[in-house]
Amino acid sequence: xxxxxxxxxxxxxxxxxxxxxxxxxxxxxxxxxxxxxxxxxxxxxxxxxxxxxxxxxxxxxxxxxxxxxxxxxxxxxxxxxxxxxxxxxxxxxxxxxxxxxxxxxxxxxxxxxxxxxxxxxxxxxxxxxxxxxxxxxxxxxxxxxxxxxxxxxxxxxxxxxxxxxxxxxxxxxxxxxxxxxxxxxxxxxxxxxxxxxxxxxxxxxxxxxxxxxxxxxxxxxxxxxxxxxxxxxxxxxxxxxxxxxxxxxxxxxxxxxxxxxxxxxxxxxxxxxxxxxxxxxxxxxxxxxxxxxxxxxxxxxxxxxxxxxxxxxxxxxxxxxxxxxxxxxxxxxxxxxxxxxxxxxxxxxxxxxxxxxxxxxxxxxxxxxxxxxxxxxxxxxxxxxxxxxxxxxxxxxxxxxxxxxxxxxxxxxxxxxxxxxxxxxxxxxxxxxxxxxxxxxxxxxxxxxxxxxxxxxxxxxxxxxxxxxxxxxxx
Ligand code: FAD
Numbered sequence: 001x002x003x004x005x006x007x008x009x010x011x012x013x014x015x016x017x018x019x020x021x022x023x024x025x026x027x028x029x030x031x032x033x034x035x036x037x038x039x040x041x042x043x044x045x046x047x048x049x050x051x052x053x054x055x056x057x058x059x060x061x062x063x064x065x066x067x068x069x070x071x072x073x074x075x076x077x078x079x080x081x082x083x084x085x086x087x088x089x090x091x092x093x094x095x096x097x098x099x100x101x102x103x104x105x106x107x108x109x110x111x112x113x114x115x116x117x118x119x120x121x122x123x124x125x126x127x128x129x130x131x132x133x134x135x136x137x138x139x140x141x142x143x144x145x146x147x148x149x150x151x152x153x154x155x156x157x158x159x160x161x162x163x164x165x166x167x168x169x170x171x172x173x174x175x176x177x178x179x180x181x182x183x184x185x186x187x188x189x190x191x192x193x194x195x196x197x198x199x200x201x202x203x204x205x206x207x208x209x210x211x212x213x214x215x216x217x218x219x220x221x222x223x224x225x226x227x228x229x230x231x232x233x234x235x236x237x238x239x240x241x242x243x244x245x246x247x248x249x250x251x252x253x254x255x256x257x258x259x260x261x262x263x264x265x266x267x268x269x270x271x272x273x274x275x276x277x278x279x280x281x282x283x284x285x286x287x288x289x290x291x292x293x294x295x296x297x298x299x300x301x302x303x304x305x306x307x308x309x310x311x312x313x314x315x316x317x318x319x320x321x322x323x324x325x326x327x328x329x330x331x332x333x334x335x336x337x338x339x340x341x342x343x344x345x346x347x348x349x350x351x352x353x354x355x356x357x358x359x360x361x362x363x364x365x366x367x368x369x370x371x372x373x374x375x376x377x378x379x380x381x382x383x384x385x386x387x388x389x390x391x392x393x394x395x396x397x398x399x400x401x402x403x404x405x406x407x408x409x410x411x412x413x414x415x416x417x418x419x420x421x422x423x424x425x426x427x428x429x430x431x432x433x434x435x436x437x438x439x440x441x442x443x444x445x446x447x448x449x450x451x452x453x454x455x456x457x458x459x460x461x462x463x464x465x466x467x468x469x470x471x472x473x474x475x
Contacts, residue, residue, distance in 0.1 A: 006030070006032040006096070006097035006098055007032050007033045007034065007035060007094050007095060007096035007097065007098070007178055008027040008030060008032055008033075008034055008035070008096060008097075008098040008099070008100055009034075009035045009037050009087070009090055009091050009094060009096045009098070009099050009100070010023050010024050010027050010034055010035070010036050010037065010100050010101070011023070011037050011038075011039070011083075011087060011099060011100070011101040011116075012036065012037065012038045012065070012076075012101075013038075013101065013102070013104055013251075014104060014133060014249070014250060014251045015102045015132050015133055015251035015254075016038075016061045016062065016064075016065045016210075016211070016250050016251050016252055017065070017211040017214075017251055017252050017253065017254065018065075018068055018069065018072070018171045018172060018175075018211065019168065019169065019170060019171035019211065019254075019257070020132070020168035020169045020170075020171075020254040020256055020257050021102065021132060021169065021254075022102055022130035022131065022132045022169065023100040023101050023102050023128070023129070023130050023132065024036075024100070024172070025169040025172075026100060026128060026130065027098070027100045027128075028172050028175065030098070032097075032098070033176050033177060033178045033179070034074060034175055034176065034177060034178075035077055035090060035094045035096060035177070035178055035182055036069055036074055036075065036076050036077060036175070036177075037076075037077045037078075037079065037087070037090055038062060038065075038076060038077070038078050038079070039079045039080070039081065039083045039086045039087060040078070040079070040080045040081075040190045040192075041080075041081065041082060041083055041112075042080070043082060045082070045108065045112070046083075046106075046108040046109050046111065046112035047104075047106055047108055047109050047112075047379070048296065048371070048379060050377075051371045051372035051373065051374070051377050052194065052372055052373070053203065053341040053372065053373050053374055053375045053377065054249075054374070054375060054377050055192040055193070056192065056193060056194075056200050056203055056341075056375070057203075057207070057209050057246055057250060057341075057375045058192055058250065059187060059190070059192035059193050060209035060210060061209040061210050061250045061252060062076070062078070062187045062190075063187055063210070064209060064210025064211060064212065064213070064252075065210065065211070066078075066187065068210075068211060068212070069175065072172060072173065072174050072175040073174050073175055073176065073177065074175035074176070074177045075177055075181070075184065076184075077090065077182050077183075077184040078184050078185045078186065078187055078189075078190070079184070079185060080185060080189070080190055083112060083116050084112065084115045084116050084119055087099065087116045087119075087120065088116070088119040088120050088122075088123055090182060091120055091123065091125050092123065093182050093183070094178055094182050096125065097124075097125050097126060098125060098126050098127075098128060099116075099117070099120045099125060099126070099127050099128070100127075100128045100129070100130070101113070101128075101129055101130070102129070102130050102131070102132030102133055102251075103129050103130065103131060103132070103133070103137075104133070105133075105134065105138055105286050105289055105290045105380070106289055106290070106379050106380075107289075107290070107292070107293040108293070110290075113129070117129075132251070132254060133251055133254065133255070134255065134282075134283055134286055135159065135165045135255050135256065135259065135279075135283055136159055136162065136283055136287075138286060138287045138289075138290030138291065139287075139290065139291075140162075141155060141158050141159050141162070141283075141287065142158075143158075148287060148288075148291055149284070149287070150394050150395065151394070151395045152280070152281065152284050152394075152395045155280075155283075155284050155287065156277060156280040156283075156284065159280060159283060160280075164259075164263075165255070165256050165259050165260070166256060167256070167260060168254060168256045168257045168260060202338075202339035202340050202341070203340065203341045203375065206339075206340040206341070206342070207246065207340075207341070207375065209246070209247075209250070209252070210252060211252045211253070213247070213252070214244065214247035214252035214253040215253065217242065217243055217244055217247065218242065218244060218253060218257075218258065218261060221241075221242040221243070221244070222261060222262070222265045222267075225239070225240050225241070225242070226262065226265055226267045226271060226272075226275065227267045227268070227271060228240050229241065229242075229267075229271050229274060229275055230270060230271045230274040230275075233274075233278075233345070234345075234346045234412055235346075235412055235413070235418075236332075236333075236344035236346055236347050236412065236413055236418040237413055237415070237417035237418035237421070241344070241345065242258075242275075243342065244258065245342070245376035245378070245381075246341075246342070246375040246376040248282065248376075248378075249375075249376045249377070249378045255279055255282070255283075258279060259276060259279065262275050262276060263276075281381075282380070282381060284384075284394075284395075285378075285380040285381045285383075285384035285385070286380040288300070288380065288384050288393075288394050289379055289380035289383070289384070295379070295380070295383040295384060295387070296364070296367060296371075296379065296382070296383040297364060299387065299390075299392040299393075300387055300392055300393045300394050300396075301391075301392045301393070301396075303392075303473060303474070304390065304391070304392035304473070306473050307392075307469065307470075307473045308360075308469045308472055308473065309360055309361065309362045309469075310359065310360035310361060312361050312362065312365055313359075316359050316361065316456060316457075317359075317361060317365060319453065319456050320334060320351070320354070320355050320359065320361075320366075321334060321338075321369055322334065322335075322338070323335035323338065323422070323423070324453045324456075325354065325453070325455065325456050325457075326437075326438065326452070326453040326454050326455035326456055327354065327405040327406070327455060327459075328405075328409060328416075328419045328423055328426055328434065328435060328437065329347065329350055329405045329406075329408055329409035329413060329418075329419060329435075330350060330351050330354045330405050331422070331423050332347070332413075332418055332419045332421070332422035332423050333347035333348070333350065333351045333422075334351055335422045335423065336422050337351075337370070337373050337374065338373060339422075340375075341373060341374055341375035341376075342374065342375055342376060343374070344418075346408070346412055347418075348370075348385070349389055349403060350403045350405050350408045351366075352366055352385075352386060352389040352390075353389050353401075353402060353403035354403070354405055356389060356390050356466075357399075357402045357403075357462070357463065357466040358402070358457050358459060358462040358463065358466070359456075359457060359462070360462070360465065360466055360469060363386045363387065363389070363390040363392070364386075366386060367382060367383060367386040370382055370386070391470075399466075399470045400467055400470060402463045402466060402467075404459060404463075405459070406435055406436055406459070409435050410435055415430075416429065416430065416431075416434040416435065419434060419435075420434070423452070424446050424447055425446045425450075425451075425452040426452065437452060438454055438455055
C-alpha cells in the first residue's frame with residue numbers, strides 16, 4: 001500500500017483492537033509512520049447515537065485501546081466531530097498519503113465512509129478499506145437468483161460453502177508513530193460517562209471492557225463453558241454462553257478470532273457447530289441491516305405497519321423497564337439488564353414477547369429501551385432480534401408464538417436459581433410459590449421493604465387479545 005516514507009492514518013471505529021485488525025495490519029506492513037485515529041461523532045447523522053450503557057463501554061474500551069497502543073509505542077489520536085471534516089483534516093495535519101479502515105455496514109455509515117473517502121481522495125491521498133468486522137461482505141452471499149437471503153439456514157449454508165474464514169492477523173509488537181504529534185483530545189472530553197448520577201456500578205462490577213478483557217472472557221468460555229454450550233445455553237442460571245456480545249459490538253475481538261479459537265478448541269464438533277451457527281446469526285442480521293436504511297424503525301414485513309398496537313400506557317412500560325410486572329422471569333431479566341447492561345438470550349426473547357404480545361406495546365419502544373441499556377446494543381442484532389420476536393422480521397418467529405413467562409420459567413429455570421438471583425423478594429420461595437407468586441398469600445418484600453407486585457396483566461386474556469389483533473391485521 002504506502003511507500004515507506006508515507007504516513008497512514010488508521011481510522012478505528014467499531015474495531016477497538018490491535019490484533020486481527022486488517023487495516024492496521026496492512027498499514028504497518030507498508031512501513032510508514034502511523035496515525036491511529038478515533039473520531040467520536042455524536043450527531044446521529046450516520047449512525048444511531050449510542051445509548052447510555054454503550055457510552056460507558058466505549059469510554060473504557062477506548063481507554064484500554066489507548067493503553068495498548070501506548071505499550072506498543074504509539075498514541076491514540078482522539079477527535080470529536082463530523083468524520084467527513086475531521087478525517088481529511090487529520091490527514092492534512094499529519095501530511096499522510098493514506099487512509100486505512102475496516103468497513104462498516106449500516107446504510108448511513110457506508111454513505112459517510114464514501115463521503116470521507118471522496119474528500120480524502122480529493123486532497124490527493126489514497127483510501128484502503130478492508131473486511132474486518134464480519135465474516136462476509138453483505139451482498140456477497142446471495143441466493144441462486146442473486147437475491148439476499150430472507151431465511152437464516154440457507155444463508156448460513158451458503159456462507160459456510162464459501163470456505164473457512166481467513167486466519168486472524170497477529171497483534172503488532174510495536175507501532176511507529178509520526179515524528180511530529182497530531183493534536184488530540186482526551187477520552188474524558190468526549191463526555192461518555194454519566195455526570196449527575198453515577199448508575200454504572202453494576203456495569204463496572206460485571207465487565208472488563210477492552211481487548212484484553214474480551215480475550216480473558218474468550219479463554220474462560222473455551223476452557224470452562226464451551227463444552228456445555230449446546231445443552232445449557234438456554235438456561236439463564238447456567239451462564240453457559242460466551243458473553244462476548246459487547247466485545248463483538250465494539251470490535252475488541254473479531255469474528256475471525258472467535259471462529260478459529262472455537263474450531264481449535266477441545267470440544268465436540270456438535271458443540272462447536274452450535275456456537276458458530278449463533279455467530280452466523282450475527283452475520284445474517286448484518287446482511288439485513290446493510291440492505292435497509294431503517295431496520296430499527298421499519299417493519300421488514302410491511303403488513304405489520306397495520307398492526308393494532310395498544311395505547312402505550314406509561315405505567316405498564318415503566319413496570320416492564322423496572323422489572324415490576326409481577327412475572328418473575330420477566331422481572332429477573334429486566335433487572336439483570338438494568339444492573340449489568342446485559343441479559344441472557346432466552347430471557348431477552350421472553351421479556352420482548354411479554355412487551356409485544358401480552359402488553360401489545362410496539363416492538364420499537366422495547367427496542368429503544370434495550371438500545372439505551374444494553375452494553376452490547378447492536379444496530380443489526382438488536383433491531384433484527386426485536387423484529388424476530390415481533391414476527392415482523394426476516395426468518396422471524398410466527399406472531400402467534402407467544403412465550404408464556406411462567407411456562408418458560410419452569411422449563412428453563414426450573415429451580416428458580418436465576419429468578420432468585422435477580423428478584424430478592426422471591427429468595428425464600430420454591431416451586432409454584434416462586435414461579436406464580438400470586439398463588440401464595442404471604443406478602444413478599446424486597447430489601448427496601450417494597451412489596452413484590454401483583455401481575456400487571458392477565459396472561460391468558462392478553463394472549464388472546466394479541467392473537468385477535470394479529471387476525472385483524474391480516475384481514
Ligand atoms: P453467545 O451465545 O455466546 O453467542 C456468541 C455470539 O453470537 C454473540 O455474542 C452474538 O454476537 C451472536 N449471537 C448469539 N445469539 C444471537 C442471536 N440470537 N442473534 C444474533 N446474534 C447472536 N445481540 C447483540 O449482540 N446485541 C443486541 O443488541 C441484541 N439484542 C437482542 C434483542 C432481543 C430482543 C433478542 C431476543 C436478542 C438480542 N441479541 C442481541 C441476540 C442475543 O441475545 C445476544 O447476542 C446474546 O445473548 C449475547 O450473549 P453471548 O455473547 O453470551 O452469546
